[in-house]
Amino acid sequence: MSKENLQYIYSGRFDAAFLEEMYAGDIQTAAEIFESSLNHIIPAAEEAETLFVSGDVESLRKLFHKIKPLFGYVGLLKVQEKVQHFEDACTTAATAEELGKEYRELVIIVGESINIIRQELIRMKMHLNVRA
């Protein structure tokens, strides 16, 4: 098999069919989007903590609304749905305390997502190196 034809297989935690449909085997582009998504999600997660502690629910909602599609771009569609639920909860919650349990759960999910996106990015880069 030639190096150029080497096919990339996404890890099981990602929606591989969706990623295939989006990137059509273009792993270079997929890696670029994974990387830029990561570069936005990490600082947003840090900012979210500040907003939650200060009780600024509307800014928290806006922040998660903004980063929500990034989980879709990297094929974590279930995480995107969870962010959507949290965003909806923000619109009805009167105070940040009401969101406490959901927020803490989401923080854990986002943290895990960051790790698996990072790992997948390393895999993709290795794949591209092998193909080069």
Next chain:
Amino acid sequence: MKYSSIIVEDLQPAADFLRKFCERSGIVDVQAHFLNGEEALVYLSENLVDLIFLDVEMPGITGFQLMDQLVYQPQVILTTSKTEYAFSAFEYNVTDFLRKPFTYQRFLEAVQKVEVKKQQEDSNSTDHIFIKVNGKLIRLKNEEILYIESMGDYVKFVTADKKYITHNTIKNLETKVDGQKFLKVHRSYIVNLASIDDIQENTLYIRGNHIPISKAHKSKVMQKINII
């Protein structure tokens, strides 16, 4: 045909992703990307584009507020991650509504809708319009109409020798009249470019009638008239 477009999107990876799709399609040319609506409006006041890929929630004005301030009507594809905006999108008569993230296939379907709408607009571009006055449909040739003035829920079509009042709005007519011959110069006025006698600062004159030019429409007027 290649469509000129801009992307208005505050999330850089989403804009990068969309730009890749446009490049892959070979029929959509992205002229610029803006992270907010205000900067996009400045660009659009000086440049004509066929299509806007528009996010809704952004810092500053929303995508809907941007559409309210447009001085001409390019096609719009809304790109948002919130399905709740679908109804408003329908009200704004946007060409399509893409929920982020979307696949290349879904993107192509949206671009096909742009093509269909463009063909419909081209075929609607005739040398006349019909207006309903007192239960009668009256045919008005484009060249007869000097200007159209808003009167609340009604508009007045002014010709050289007659005035016709009909139930309609300037906003609706803006998309119905021939965009090559007519131009909205103020929220209450659409003028026939061929009828303009002269322009002095923020007023234009047609057969002795004074028509104000709003600040938002001024640059568009100056672009459209043939200044030597």
